[in-house]
Amino acid sequence: MESFFKMVPLFFCFLLISNVSELKAAQEECQTERCKHQTIRFPFNLKGQQPDPCGYHGFGINCTEKKQMVLELPQNVKLMVKHIDYKAQRIQLSDPGGCLPLQLPNLDLSASPFQFPTNYRPQKYTIFNCSRESNMGNLPLYDAYDYGYYRGEIPCLSSPEFQVIAISSNSKRDPEFVNCSITLLNISKTEVYGEMLYSQTGDVHLSWSQPNCNECEAVGRKCKLKINNKQGETECFGTTKKQRDRRKILLVVSIILGSCLLGLILFGLYRIHRSHKAAKEAQLKIEKITDQFKDKLGEGAYGTVFKGRLSNDVLVAVKVLNNFNATGEEFINEVGSMCRIHHVNVTRLIGFCADGNKRALVYEYMPNESLEKFIFVAKEEDYRLGWEKLQDIAMGIAKGIEYLHQGCDQQILHFDIKPHNILLDKNFNPKISDFGLAKLCSKEQSAVSMTAARGTMGYIAPEVLSRNFGKVTHKSDVYSFGMLLLEMVGGRKNIDATVESTSQVYFPEWVYNCLDRGEELRIRIENEGHVQIARKLTIVGLWCIQWYPADRPSMKAAIHMLEGEVDSLTVPPNPFGHADAVQMRANIPRKPNNRELPVIFELE
The missing domain is CATH 3.30.200.20 (Phosphorylase Kinase; domain 1)
Structure with a gap:
């Protein structure tokens, strides 16, 4: 699962980069250019700014420093582009000098991809230069007899003394004009359009039929020349409108998801930064507190x-x-x-x-540290706790465990009751500590589910190690408490790893045999009252370490036994005579304390 979440950012980054790169590539291939307010695209191309395949032969346009578009036609005719209608495939041109008739003698569209619109009617005209005194302005604009056309004065060719007029060469009789002569501007050999001579704007409209990009543009694609194709064939390129819309949606989704992911990453980095900062502050506080x-x-x-x-x-x-x-x-x-x-x-x-x-x-803070310090001493004279105080400590520990089992909202099983985890305050009042192995469970729960043994060897109840002895319950803490009582009585660990034979080191069995035979415990006893206390603690401890949980008292019953007189107590059955108990004791390791245990799964 972790590897999946690690791959998610990489996936979205790849998706975002690929979409952006594809979109950029599509835009850079024959990218649309502009000259002033006019869009330049196929079949036209801006010379020097767009690759040759992005335009068609004869459709090259120059964009001047003044942002004027100039189209070069055959015979060195240069006209200024005023507007391009790509849908109608028509272009509007004008003479840069403002006098289109001057360009007419050289205007030959036979080698050009452009042609005049179909509604234009070509005619041959003779240009006359007439004196202003000839009153040529009184001539009719249209002569029905000889189908001659008179369009009036051509302003850009006229002067204050002379006016220049054009007469159609289709006239059936040669006109005789006084004070008129044929000008040097010879366009009689070229068919032109009267609209080009007399247009008030001086514009000319041309159209083209090839190349035709209607099929490509109908699906939202563009045209370009086929590479290395001498016939001038075109091809469509780019994505369709549907593909672009889909790609835009995908790009938007990628950007949104990428932004969210980036936000999460930044938030995560912020949390990590705060966490590290808090950790440093916590460490400094701990170091300050502990000097x-x-x-x-x-x-x-x-x-x-x-x-x-x-x-x-x-x-x-x-x-x-x-x-x-x-x-x-x-x-x-x-x-x-x-x-x-x-x-x-x-x-x-x-x-x-x-x-x-x-x-x-x-x-x-517990100034007297742990109980272990006072009961495990090298020399008997170093023992500083009296039997009355030992009895008080035992009672306090029992009340603390009973509270854990019954006094809280949930039952708390400690699983590590031992002298090291019993701390003593300044008045030697015991306090149970170290709940790292504790387990919470309902008070109505009769047994606890465990997948691994927990505790310290020597204090662990048999059922925690093997389910042959029963289920794990609050009686497991009772067993640990019993082992603790016996160590308090003996002033030594129940298991002595310095002795070779296991049978010699198991103090609980030795002390039981002493009681069973009516012998003295042969431990440090100062007076008869202390003998009774030692005997009571021993009997209660032996009841608590019965191998089967059902044979052990509850902590409430153990407290009642500790509060009573020793004469009212009976010696429990021998907990060490059962075959399972003998086998379990034989398997006790030589150095058991604070040892981590392997996982043991439930048997029931």
């Missing part, structure tokens, strides 16, 4: 904890996550869980920072 990570409190499986101070001089513990999956599941679990919790025996989440792969959690 450049100067005071390290501890390190766990998913992060390192540093001592910090907020602006109001409140001490905090900042947990910087440095070992989490790509989705940040541990971070989400911890924040999601902690936001639902308000209990005296659960650490309080003050805030968090999250940006990309930089994530940190800010907790209330």
